[in-house]
Amino acid sequence: MRHNFLSIPRETLPERGVKDRIHDYGEYASRMEDGPIVKQAERCMDCGTPFCHVGDLIGQETIGCPIHNLIPEWNRLVSDQDFFRAYERLMETNNFPEFTGRVCPAPCEGSCTLGISEDPVAIKSIERTIIDRAFEQGWVKPRHVRQRTGYRVAIIGSGPAGLAAADQLNQLGHTVTVLEKADEIGGLLYYGIPNMKLDKGVVRRRVDLLEAEGIRFKTGVNVGEDVTVEALRGEYDAVILATGAQKQRTLGINGDDASGIELAMDYLTASTKQLNGKDLDPRHDAEGKHVIVIGGGDTGADCVATAIRQGAASVTQFGKHPEKGLYRSPERPWPLQPDTLSTDYAYAEAIGQYEADPRTYLIRSNQIVTEGDKVVGIETERMEKIVKPDGHATFFVVEGSEKTYPADLVLVAIGFERPEPELRKLGVESKRDYVTDVDGVFVAGDARRGQSLIVWAIREGREVAEKVDAYLETCQTELKTSS
Template identity: 55%
Template sequence: MGYLRGFIDYSREDQQTRDPIDRIKDWGEYTIRLDEDELQRQGARCMDCGTPFCHTGISFNQSDIGCPVNNFIPEWNELVSEGDWQHAFERLKETNNFPEFTGRVCPAPCEGSCTLAINDDPVAIKTIENEIIERGFENGWEQANPPAHRTGKQVAVVGSGPAGLAAADQLNQQGHTVTVYERDDRPGGLLMYGIPNMKLEKETVDRRVKLLEEEGVTFVCNTSVGEDITRDELKADNDAVIICTGSQQHRDVPADNRDSNGIHFAMDYLTEATKSLEHDPDQAAIHARGKNVIVIGGGDTGADCVATALRQECARVVQFGKHPASPEERDDDNPWPLFPMTFKLDYGYQEAVEAYDEDPRKYEILTKAFETNENGDVTSLKTVRVEKVEEGGRLVTKELPGTEEVWEADLVFVAIGFTGPERDVLDHFGLELDDRGRIWTVDGTNDYRTSDDNVFAAGDARRGQSLVVWAIREGREVAEQVDTYLANETEQVII
């Protein structure tokens, strides 16, 4: 490494953020890039550890260790510390198709597994990664690079989220002709409509899609498989089909009056908010202006609903979670190098604290019922406090008598996760599913073949709800397997 005392002499600095009160007045990204000198110092904090866990990329005990796409993190950290951005870009692109996405929205399991994180703040890996790719675009290093030849093989990819995009990119670079089918009006999947603009501006997604198109990938939007195009047509026109439809079967709240007006799934709300940015944000189909908003669910999607409601000038926003608050430091059952399950004040919560002088999160609360008026509009929620207790060797959620409360609400968003992939495409293909409703593949870890001949699956539809970076890894790996399959098919024809 260029400077061996960097991790001793320099403190961690993340990307700066815009003032919370100012940024909730618009929909632009909330982060600000660091300057050159600071970025080189952050790169120099990488400590040349003997066994770097940051790029390990494995799952263990329902947690992540290191980067799932196995980024060469210590190498490009050193190159950045020396100001050699072009070579850092080249090393980054060897493992990650879309660093501009992971550099913005990934929770950075690499940082949780950084050796420096054992007793200090980890290297600002995510910040450096994002800066490398942005400089790649600005300096013309990242540009269209169509394959030199075509194999004559056709591949259809169903779904244009990160897994589908990665698979399309890899196979196109191998010379195969790739068509990506998307049911929405713009490519990108959850990158486009599941992640708010203030975390990932849609121009960034469009920029990547445009580059893929220039390289030869074809996108067909507003097309639902099973309605606008059939399984038989896809299989007849292509040598292989890859299903990358994600995991968007909503988990719901089993409570009285759930069908009341004003109760929406979080993803529907976020999608409508993003679509409204194309014309007039004030005309979003679901709008929070002047309303008391409650978000049910304590995860990242719920946090995005909080941030979106703030920008729509809600009267108040509260977020319920049934789990206790995360600890300030790692618990004994969450040791390094696992992803740290610790308390964080993410961007939306920071904004709420500044705007309303309180953290919107309320912990250990279970929704029991919704109350409505004579028009069927939701007016309030009935809740009860809960706690986790051990019974028979496992943790169960127990309601606490006497802790019932009523919360005023004009708008409610359900953000308690997903149960698996939606069934329309899967049933249309007649694909076998596993016991969790995911697409069954020959080997749940290393083999992406489904129960249908020449049909493959990758991403959340196969893996279950996960991170963008895991979707990219699955897209890369399924592309490698499809490429091998197509090569073998060609050899069989020649023989």
């Protein structure tokens, strides 16, 4: 590795022009060519104690890569142009780099040592290029399992947590069945994250590989309604609940049941279903409408990008927090994520289309304005945020800041409920680590930690698989001792 961090500037994945890409739902970014990616890998300093792969939490903050990707090692292999070994090294820790290489917010880059004084290494772009290149070269093939243990495991939910657990347990020789209530496998990878960020063919390609390796998938099975967890426990030696945390928070203000108020997940799911040939319900169509997205997070950004593609007349996004700064603040020292203002794909598109950033900060929605039962606007006030010396934040209303925004379609993206009530419906009262109060029933992913990230879901899938494997081994020992 040449450690060329002083002479080579950071570059990330090439993106299609904004004016071009908003007319379709194709991915907006693609892998890098070999020449540029080798140069980006050469920027890695190979620092003695890399933080990029630590993968831990300081409070609620992720430091480095949660699945401990061996980043400096694959950087070295890429800079040596040994793409095959880089691919092998990547697969040691990451079941699905084609997903994280596309949609991970890359906490690894926030903790990159080079980032203390320069732009960090473009880790996510390198990861995506290694795996996309591996698929193109035909290196990614089904890994057939030689010996089966005879143990049967049911996994409820086919998001990244369920898929990672299924992959790990299948490779250990257990017979795995994944039960999914939706009509497609993938959880939020399929219905949630829009196609322009993660093409659904990329999800299906991985599911096909897992199926070829022996994992069974059953769609359209709503566990709790079609079959109970108890019944599954009778049929399988262990059950994993990887059911996510998809229950959305609602606005809870006057008029929020009006026609034209839609939950972001319903809206994004309808858009993906349309790509699969289903008719789009007019209530999920933003064409010609003034759209307001309530919620300043990533789900809100995905709604902005989708509304632009549908031909919205205007799109405004309400955020509750102040605008972020351009530089890392003293409150967010390295190796925390810098959390600076960035112009993500959706915002770049809105600026290209409407010549204005759609984000509005420190806004509180007070009331939905209706005509008949239909939304026509939102009454708002501006807030001020004061952070006390103990770090506690308080919000105050700015006097005289009332404003009514016109709206024909309001998309609510203000976060997700905790998963515990849903788990209780499935018969689980308590959980600790990955184990629940029901013998042989485990829990992982967003269903355990609340709405999070793909990379955390993969880590949870890997870790719950270890717990289940150890549990099955104990069952075997007990069986031998009693016979």
